[in-house]
Amino acid sequence: MKIDALVVGAGPVGLTMAAELARYGLSVRVVEKAAQRTDKSKALVVWSRTLELIDRMGNTQAFLDAGFKVTGANIEAGAKQIAHITLDEVASPYPFALMIPQSETERLLDEHLQSLGVSVERSVELLRFEDGVDRVVSTLCLPNGREEIVENSWLIGCDGAHSTVRHQLGMGFEGDTLASDWILADVHLKGVPRPSEIAILWHAEGVLAIFPITATRYRVIANVGDGSGGVKNDPTLAEVQAVMDRRGPGGIIASDPIWLAVFHINERKVKDYRAGHVFLAGDAAHIHSPAGGQGMNTGMQDACNLAWKLAMVQRGMCTAEPLLDSYSAERGAVGEAVLKDAGRLTSVGILSGDFKQSIRNRLAPLIFGLAPVRKAAAEKLTELSIGYPKSPLHVEGASVHGGPEAGERAPVRAGEKPIGAGRTPRFALCAEASEGAMRLIARYPGLLEAKPHTPYHSGGVWLVRPDGYVAVGARAGDWAHCEAFLQRIAAK
Numbered sequence: 091m092k093i094d095a096l097v098v099g100a101g102p103v104g105l106t107m108a109a110e111l112a113r114y115g116l117s118v119r120v121v122e123k124a125a126q127r128t129d130k131s132k133a134l135v136v137w138s139r140t141l142e143l144i145d146r147m148g149n150t151q152a153f154l155d156a157g158f159k160v161t162g163a164n165i166e167a168g169a170k171q172i173a174h175i176t177l178d179e180v181a182s183p184y185p186f187a188l189m190i191p192q193s194e195t196e197r198l199l200d201e202h203l204q205s206l207g208v209s210v211e212r213s214v215e216l217l218r219f220e221d222g223v224d225r226v227v228s229t230l231c232l233p234n235g236r237e238e239i240v241e242n243s244w245l246i247g248c249d250g251a252h253s254t255v256r257h258q259l260g261m262g263f264e265g266d267t268l269a270s271d272w273i274l275a276d277v278h279l280k281g282v283p284r285p286s287e288i289a290i291l292w293h294a295e296g297v298l299a300i301f302p303i304t305a306t307r308y309r310v311i312a313n314v315g316d317g318s319g320g321v322k323n324d325p326t327l328a329e330v331q332a333v334m335d336r337r338g339p340g341g342i343i344a345s346d347p348i349w350l351a352v353f354h355i356n357e358r359k360v361k362d363y364r365a366g367h368v369f370l371a372g373d374a375a376h377i378h379s380p381a382g383g384q385g386m387n388t389g390m391q392d393a394c395n396l397a398w399k400l401a402m403v404q405r406g407m408c409t410a411e412p413l414l415d416s417y418s419a420e421r422g423a424v425g426e427a428v429l430k431d432a433g434r435l436t437s438v439g440i441l442s443g444d445f446k447q448s449i450r451n452r453l454a455p456l457i458f459g460l461a462p463v464r465k466a467a468a469e470k471l472t473e474l475s476i477g478y479p480k481s482p483l484h485v486e487g488a489s490v491h492g493g494p495e496a497g498e499r500a501p502v503r504a505g506e507k508p509i510g511a512g513r514t515p516r517f518a519l520c521a522e523a524s525e526g527a528m529r530l531i532a533r534y535p536g537l538l539e540a541k542p543h544t545p546y547h548s549g550g551v552w553l554v555r556p557d558g559y560v561a562v563g564a565r566a567g568d569w570a571h572c573e574a575f576l577q578r579i580a581a582k
């Protein structure tokens with residue numbers, strides 16, 4: 091039997107992908123070669139924008155209950171404060187970073203997926219596939235070693251940095267491995283000066299970063315070598331303590347390690363996230379420095395971008411193009427930006443040499459002293475400023491004075507059911523319930539929600555996508571641009 095979508099990999103991205111497709115009513119299988127979920131904390135932060143998207147999935151409360159809220163990040167160099175970035179003023183119902191180990195994120199996503207009637211098939215590996223005219227034929231290796239042939243309309247490789255799907259597509263994973271060695275420790279700490287904030291400490295010998303996970307458990311990371319092969323083994327607790335004593339403010343005591351590891355930073359990305367009926371998402375498509383904690387969030391947002399497009403095509407609501415091709419253009423641009431920003435943040439943190447460090451330590455407080463810079467940094471970190479300004483889906487000529495413009499995140503109004511929640515992907519019209527609005531809804535009943543939402547201000551009308559980004563922002567009464575957008579994507 092042909093299924094709609096085969097998702098390969100049940101990390102956070104594959105689980106999000108499968109859950110979103112299942113929510114929209116597609117038949118989905120998720121295969122995972124590992125026998126069990128990870129028990130590692132890996133990605134710790136779920137940012138505001140991801141929480142807003144999880145809200146559409148119907149699962150935010152479970153995350154809020156399991157996570158630890160952090161509302162600020164502090165950068166220091168010795169005793170000098172370089173920057174203090176607060177998150178509690180960002181315009182989101184979730185004005186904080188939710189700290190939660192990746193193992194917990196995966197548990198919550200897995201439970202959510204099961205509530206939608208889909209279970210991860212563990213110890214099942216995708217061996218190979220062939221993309222045809224209207225289907226992909228995939229070969230799986232089952233737990234008993236036997237092979238199974240599956241026919242699927244779409245194949246989505248969420249199979250991580252060493253992606254089988256990417257390898258088989260022959261796609262390059264262009265980029266570099268940074269010349270640095272890093273240690274990671276999940277430990278209990280006492281004596282942290284600001285226990286509920288992220289601390290980035292710039293020191294002459296490198297950077298030390300401390301992230302709260304709970305009231306007593308923390309993630310500590312530090313660069314400890316130049317990547318020339320000298321650092322091979324996981325650190326001991328004593329080594330972690332020694333780095334903290336040298337680079338930290340003093341008085342922080344580490345105990346009860348949960349995970350001690352050495353890691354290296356890769357910065358790589360594919361050019362295209364799509365080839366025919368096959369898509370890549372998450373680490374399979376992009377990997378970067380953990381600075382800024384954007385990796386997993388970016389991957390989960392890849393999934394949210396792709397899911398409604400695939401669902402609308404598969405359900406016969408929209409034509410395949412240009413919707414499906416827009417996935418790679420939109421998310422590729424985001425991946426590129428994340429790669430650059432995370433790389434920059436890492437390079438600034440590990441800058442070496444007295445002269446360069448002294449310039450950095452003098453300039454950075456001046457830059458971060460400016461309120462607009464701090465605001466922009468908070469919006470970038472929380473991923474609220476992510477958008478698709480160059481999306482190929484945009485219609486020419488539409489614009490709305492005072493925004494939000496096409497490609498921007500539609501403001502999320504607290505207490506309102508988010509646009510895109512529910513089991514059928516639909517666009518929403520944000521406009522006064524005028525004759526023009528109701529006429530447009532009547533012309534596209536399959537694509538538009540039945541009732542308009544309140545406009546963002548009186549000067550405009552907005553067509554908002556199921557993932558909460560503006561498809562069209564136009565002057566009030568300008569239905570022609572909204573219609574042009576819908577006409578282009580509607581199934582003929």
Ligand SMILES: Cc1cc2nc3c(=O)[nH]c(=O)nc-3n(C[C@H](O)[C@H](O)[C@H](O)COP(=O)(O)OP(=O)(O)OC[C@H]3O[C@@H](n4cnc5c(N)ncnc54)[C@H](O)[C@@H]3O)c2cc1C
Nearest residue numbers: 099101102103123133215216249250372373383384385386
């Ligand atoms: C030490 C460390 C610290 C990190 N810290 C952060 C952080 O603070 N913030 C952040 O955002 N990110 C962080 N990351 C990155 C984050 O963990 C990844 O971005 C995230 O796991 C990517 O999710 P994914 O689902 O794309 O891939 P993965 O989590 O790698 O999942 C891919 C899955 O696919 C499975 N698979 C692979 N091939 C096949 C196959 N052929 N058939 C079936 N299954 C297959 C694998 O077994 C795996 O379970 C960190 C990573 C590491 C290692």
